[in-house]
Every structure is written in C-alpha cells, then in structure tokens.
Amino acid sequence: MGILQRFSDIMRSNINALLDKAEDPAKLVDQMLLDLRKDLAEVKKETAGVMADATRAKRDLDACDQEIARYDKAARAALQAGNEGDARALLAKKVALQESRESLAKVYDMSEANAKKMREMHDKLVSDINSLETRRSTIKAKVAAAKAQQHMNDITSGGDRARSSMEAFDRMEDKADKMLDQAQAASELNGQNDPQSDLADKYLSGANSPSVDDELAQLKASMGM
Structure with missing residues (x-):
C-alpha cells in the first residue's frame, strides 16, 4: 500500500x-x-x-x-x-x-x-x-x-x-545663456577700448556737426561786423 x-x-x-x-x-x-x-x-x-x-x-x-x-x-x-x-x-x-x-x-x-x-x-x-x-x-x-x-x-x-x-536641460540652458551674456559684455568692453573705433567716431562725428569757425562767422554776420 x-x-x-x-x-x-x-x-x-x-x-x-x-x-x-x-x-x-x-x-x-x-x-x-x-x-x-x-x-x-x-x-x-x-x-x-x-x-x-x-x-x-x-x-x-x-x-x-x-x-x-x-x-x-x-x-x-x-x-x-x-x-x-x-x-x-x-x-x-x-x-x-x-x-x-x-x-x-x-x-x-x-x-x-x-x-x-x-x-x-x-x-x-x-x-x-x-x-x-x-x-x-x-x-x-x-x-x-x-x-x-x-x-x-x-x-x-x-x-x-x-x-x-x-x-x-534647464540648468544647461541657463548656463548657456549666462555664457552668451558674458561674451556679449566682453565684446562691448572690447569695443570701448578699441583706439581705431575711437578715431573713427572722432572724424565721423566731426563731419556731421558745425565747426567753431562756421559758428563764429555766423555770429559776426548777425552783428554786422
């Protein structure tokens, strides 16, 4: 059994x-x-x-x-x-x-x-x-x-x-924006210290504004001198 x-x-x-x-x-x-x-x-x-x-x-x-x-x-x-x-x-x-x-x-x-x-x-x-x-x-x-x-x-x-x-990704994007801002700021600073840029501004601004001699001549004419 x-x-x-x-x-x-x-x-x-x-x-x-x-x-x-x-x-x-x-x-x-x-x-x-x-x-x-x-x-x-x-x-x-x-x-x-x-x-x-x-x-x-x-x-x-x-x-x-x-x-x-x-x-x-x-x-x-x-x-x-x-x-x-x-x-x-x-x-x-x-x-x-x-x-x-x-x-x-x-x-x-x-x-x-x-x-x-x-x-x-x-x-x-x-x-x-x-x-x-x-x-x-x-x-x-x-x-x-x-x-x-x-x-x-x-x-x-x-x-x-x-x-x-x-x-x-958000952190990476923020970092990229910060890098871009820094680069642009650096570019502006570099532009302000550029002597050639300053020289160009001198002559360009002088070409568009009246000279002191012109102003003096106009003043004498108005006074009958």
Missing part, C-alpha cells in the same frame, strides 16, 4: 509554503492543480481496485458463512436421522470452514480498512482540488494587481527620470 503513504505525504504538504517560495504563484497553482488532477486519477484507480478487493473479500466471507451454516444444518439433519457418522463428517467440514473463515475475516478486515483509507484519501484530494480551484482566482487576481502596481511604479520611476532630465 505504498500509494497510501505517497498520497498521505501529498496531503500533508504545505501549499502555502510553496506559494511563498514561488516567483509566480499563479503559475504554481496551475501546475499544482494539474499534478493533483493526475494524482486524483491514480487515486481513483487505486481506490476502485482496493474497494473491489474488499468487495471480493466480503463475498468470500459471506460464502464461507453460508457454507458453515449449510454444513451445520446438514449435521443436525443427519443426527436427527440417527446417522451419527454422517453428522460427525459434516461437523468436521464445518470446523474446517470455520478455520478458513478466520483467515477470510482477516483479509476482509484489512481490505475494508484499506478501502476506507483510500476513500478518505480520494475525498480529501477532491476537497483540496476544489479548494485550490476556488483560491486560484483569488491568487491570480492578487498577482495581477501586484504586476499592475509594479507597472505603475515603473511608469512613475520613468516620470521621475524625465523630470530629472528636464531639470538638467
């Missing part, structure tokens, strides 16, 4: 511990259900065989009891008929059958006990499978929620990186 021990081990396995260790609990549950259904098919087969053994043992025991009752009845009839020798022979057969019955009864008791264990095993396995079927949807829903949350976390992290990049 090694199968009883093996499936007893399956029943005692800590499903929650397995789920805790699994990287993807939803996939583990699917695999466990697949394995348990295969186990259930084997348990059904074994249970049917053990139950058949118990039925056969019970049938053999009942047949033996019927034979014992038959020979007992025949011995009584022979004794009533005054044939003590026949009665003795019939009783000897009855005693032999009673000895056989002890063995048949032991076989039946063992077969019936095994059948009971297998039926309990079968019913427990069916219950476990039904329980897992119910819990599977809950587990998968939790896994889906966890993945969705992780996806949102990834998106949020991406947004943070984008903001950091924009801030870095």
Whole structure:
C-alpha cells in the first residue's frame, strides 16, 4: 500500500509554503492543480481496485458463512436421522470452514480498512482540488494587481527620470545663456577700448556737426561786423 503513504505525504504538504517560495504563484497553482488532477486519477484507480478487493473479500466471507451454516444444518439433519457418522463428517467440514473463515475475516478486515483509507484519501484530494480551484482566482487576481502596481511604479520611476532630465536641460540652458551674456559684455568692453573705433567716431562725428569757425562767422554776420 505504498500509494497510501505517497498520497498521505501529498496531503500533508504545505501549499502555502510553496506559494511563498514561488516567483509566480499563479503559475504554481496551475501546475499544482494539474499534478493533483493526475494524482486524483491514480487515486481513483487505486481506490476502485482496493474497494473491489474488499468487495471480493466480503463475498468470500459471506460464502464461507453460508457454507458453515449449510454444513451445520446438514449435521443436525443427519443426527436427527440417527446417522451419527454422517453428522460427525459434516461437523468436521464445518470446523474446517470455520478455520478458513478466520483467515477470510482477516483479509476482509484489512481490505475494508484499506478501502476506507483510500476513500478518505480520494475525498480529501477532491476537497483540496476544489479548494485550490476556488483560491486560484483569488491568487491570480492578487498577482495581477501586484504586476499592475509594479507597472505603475515603473511608469512613475520613468516620470521621475524625465523630470530629472528636464531639470538638467534647464540648468544647461541657463548656463548657456549666462555664457552668451558674458561674451556679449566682453565684446562691448572690447569695443570701448578699441583706439581705431575711437578715431573713427572722432572724424565721423566731426563731419556731421558745425565747426567753431562756421559758428563764429555766423555770429559776426548777425552783428554786422
């Protein structure tokens, strides 16, 4: 009855511990259900065989009891008929059958006990499978929620990186503006200290404005001098 021990081990396995260790609990549950259904098919087969053994043992025991009752009845009839020798022979057969019955009864008791264990095993396995079927949807829903949350976390992290990049670009742009302002200021300062530029301004400004001699001539003319 090694199968009883093996499936007893399956029943005692800590499903929650397995789920805790699994990287993807939803996939583990699917695999466990697949394995348990295969186990259930084997348990059904074994249970049917053990139950058949118990039925056969019970049938053999009942047949033996019927034979014992038959020979007992025949011995009584022979004794009533005054044939003590026949009665003795019939009783000897009855005693032999009673000895056989002890063995048949032991076989039946063992077969019936095994059948009971297998039926309990079968019913427990069916219950476990039904329980897992119910819990599977809950587990998968939790896994889906966890993945969705992780996806949102990834998106949020991406947004943070984008903001950091924009801030870095802003700082670079500010720095570029500052460099441009400094360059323009330096250019203006350089232009003010350029002697050629000052010389050009001197002659250009003089060409466009009246000279002192012109102003003096106009003043004398107005005074009649």
